[in-house]
Amino acid sequence: MTRWIESQRNILDYTLSSLLRRKGKNASLLFVYTLVVFILASAMFFLQGMKREAALLLRETPEIVVQGMLQGRYDPIPDTHLEKIRSIRGVLSAETRLWGYYYDPVAGANYTLLVPRDRTITGDAIVIGNGLSRVRQVFPGDILSFRGRDGTNRPFVVEGTFPAESELVSADLILVSAEGFRSLFGLPPSRATDIVVTVRNPREVRTVARKIAEMLPEARPILRDEIARTYDSVFDWRGGIVLVLLSMSLLAFAILAWDKASGLSAEERREIGILKAIGWETSDVIAAKVYEGWFVSFFAFTLGLLIAYWHVFFTSAALFAPALKGWSVLYPDFRITPFVDPYQVAVLFFLTVVPYTAATVVPSWRAAIVDPDAVMRT
Amino acid sequence: MIRLLDVRKGFNLGKPNAFVAVSGITLTLEANRVTVLKGPSGSGKTTLLSLVGCMARPTSGRITLTGRFPGFNGSAGEPDLREIEVTSLPERFLTKVRQRTFGFVFQQFNLIGGLTVLENIMLPAIPLGERHDVTRERALALLDLFGLGGRADARVEWLSGGEAQRSAIARALINDPPVVIADEPTAHLDSKLSLEFMDIIALLKDRGKTAIIASHDPLVSEAGMVDRVVAMRDGLIDGEPA
Ligand SMILES: Nc1ncnc2c1ncn2[C@@H]1O[C@H](COP(=O)(O)OP(=O)(O)O)[C@@H](O)[C@H]1O
Ligand SMILES: [Mg+2]
Numbered sequence: 001m002t003r004w005i006e007s008q009r010n011i012l013d014y015t016l017s018s019l020l021r022r023k024g025k026n027a028s029l030l031f032v033y034t035l036v037v038f039i040l041a042s043a044m045f046f047l048q049g050m051k052r053e054a055a056l057l058l059r060e061t062p063e064i065v066v067q068g069m070l071q072g073r074y075d076p077i078p079d080t081h082l083e084k085i086r087s088i089r090g091v092l093s094a095e096t097r098l099w100g101y102y103y104d105p106v107a108g109a110n111y112t113l114l115v116p117r118d119r120t121i122t123g124d125a126i127v128i129g130n131g132l133s134r135v136r137q138v139f140p141g142d143i144l145s146f147r148g149r150d151g152t153n154r155p156f157v158v159e160g161t162f163p164a165e166s167e168l169v170s171a172d173l174i175l176v177s178a179e180g181f182r183s184l185f186g187l188p189p190s191r192a193t194d195i196v197v198t199v200r201n202p203r204e205v206r207t208v209a210r211k212i213a214e215m216l217p218e219a220r221p222i223l224r225d226e227i228a229r230t231y232d233s234v235f236d237w238r239g240g241i242v243l244v245l246l247s248m249s250l251l252a253f254a255i256l257a258w259d260k261a262s263g264l265s266a267e268e269r270r271e272i273g274i275l276k277a278i279g280w281e282t283s284d285v286i287a288a289k290v291y292e293g294w295f296v297s298f299f300a301f302t303l304g305l306l307i308a309y310w311h312v313f314f315t316s317a318a319l320f321a322p323a324l325k326g327w328s329v330l331y332p333d334f335r336i337t338p339f340v341d342p343y344q345v346a347v348l349f350f351l352t353v354v355p356y357t358a359a360t361v362v363p364s365w366r367a368a369i370v371d372p373d374a375v376m377r378t
Numbered sequence: 379m380i381r382l383l384d385v386r387k388g389f390n391l392g393k394p395n396a397f398v399a400v401s402g403i404t405l406t407l408e409a410n411r412v413t414v415l416k417g418p419s420g421s422g423k424t425t426l427l428s429l430v431g432c433m434a435r436p437t438s439g440r441i442t443l444t445g446r447f448p449g450f451n452g453s454a455g456e457p458d459l460r461e462i463e464v465t466s467l468p469e470r471f472l473t474k475v476r477q478r479t480f481g482f483v484f485q486q487f488n489l490i491g492g493l494t495v496l497e498n499i500m501l502p503a504i505p506l507g508e509r510h511d512v513t514r515e516r517a518l519a520l521l522d523l524f525g526l527g528g529r530a531d532a533r534v535e536w537l538s539g540g541e542a543q544r545s546a547i548a549r550a551l552i553n554d555p556p557v558v559i560a561d562e563p564t565a566h567l568d569s570k571l572s573l574e575f576m577d578i579i580a581l582l583k584d585r586g587k588t589a590i591i592a593s594h595d596p597l598v599s600e601a602g603m604v605d606r607v608v609a610m611r612d613g614l615i616d617g618e619p620a
Pocket of ligand 1: 390397418420421426
């Protein structure tokens, strides 16, 4: 047994020196392999990360949002609706919300202005998101002016920045007071952006929504489920692009593996013949080739995975961002919370390392079953 | 001692290009002797060497080896002297016997490019599962013996013809086999290097080795340390009836 281990160690040593010997060939192989793993793993990490961000976002989303409607389009909702909704059976609570978008020509970005319900902000104070703070270079104590609906500039005092578990939520967020919000957007006191409704029994969400729609014909209830479905379809669409990317990479990989499988160089064949002649068994030769395949595989796999991790979570998938995100200009700097799904890593492993190792073994096996005396006859 | 009994070897039997390269040879090769197989090209020398060296199996006939074969008597320590019939051994055991019994020197030397002299010499020991440093010690000792001490870390491409040849012999000896088999070892050597090769054979004989050399080079068959010349023709020992 120890002899066997020792012989495998020796074969492994030999494999490593063989790899170094064919530096050029193996380096290019390693490069392509690493690149394929990198692309696949990046796509995987990215999609997974985005899905998680979206899930975080949805967790914050209320079960039912009621919007006002005018001419079939969105309109601020009158707060008189609040009482009517509260009177519906099964409704736990109904609250108005104040939030909106503000386009800032200086940064060329859209901000989300929100009057928080769980935090009191008074007068002209605001709390801003990290992304905004970075782009506009404004920090607590500074003044930020927005052009109001009436055309005048309205100064706000930055009270703090917004730390959040998910930057996707907070990057462009500005928390304002109700007065500040209303005066900036010119929203009358009797109106709100929308109404959020919580329901006592989750199974009654649809019933409650139907009752709201019946009672308030000029309002539109939106369910969280519907939002989730919209997100899913967006991700499915993006996932489609990634799938194309994925299949292209896999194709490239298959070609690489096939190239490897379809033949050893004459020099490698000769080497295998010599090894057989000087007393190596077929299984020793195959072991050497398997180790070689494993080594290249593991190295490329690990390297590709690490670079992909860095790419997605530290550079915010810089290479994919233009194609896949295309959101607010603030986002290119936003970071996806690092998250790795072991199941997906395993899938990637079985899609690359296993076929590659198999591809290296087959031709080696074919070369290794030559008769040991073949060398004497050439 | 190696015994061959009515050994035949045919290729592509049953096909139109069937060919019998060795057609019934009975021969006993004594231990610690230098035997030269001589004969024209195509007479079956290489084929016979591959049969003797357990690289190929005969089509018919028996080959037996007498020696100490580790792993065959089941007990640890120095194995007993015993006779085994290699023709009936399974592949794996055949390789084991070959690893321990024979060292091969090929016509083209067949050193592996890109590796150093030392690495090439250690190659046959790799599957044996011996500790690397133990093998290395032996390899260095062999290099010293053949005046290659300073060339251990040289790549084999940089070797002169004589150095390459001595490296090939050193590689054949790394597992300390009792028998050295050489096929046309002087084919690519000038007279001076050919004589040098035969001197090394004499040295090995002094150390108790058996040598079996196939060659049609008179420099080899007429060398002083050669004990026996077996002439071959058309797959038979010359002069013996088919
Ligand atoms: N693998 C093989 N397949 C078919 N014929 C072979 C094979 N090996 C050797 N031969 C034939 O056997 C004959 C003897 O060859 P060989 O043993 O190499 O002779 P020598 O070494 O004396 O020149 C040659 O005619 C050769 O063509
Ligand atoms: Mg020959």
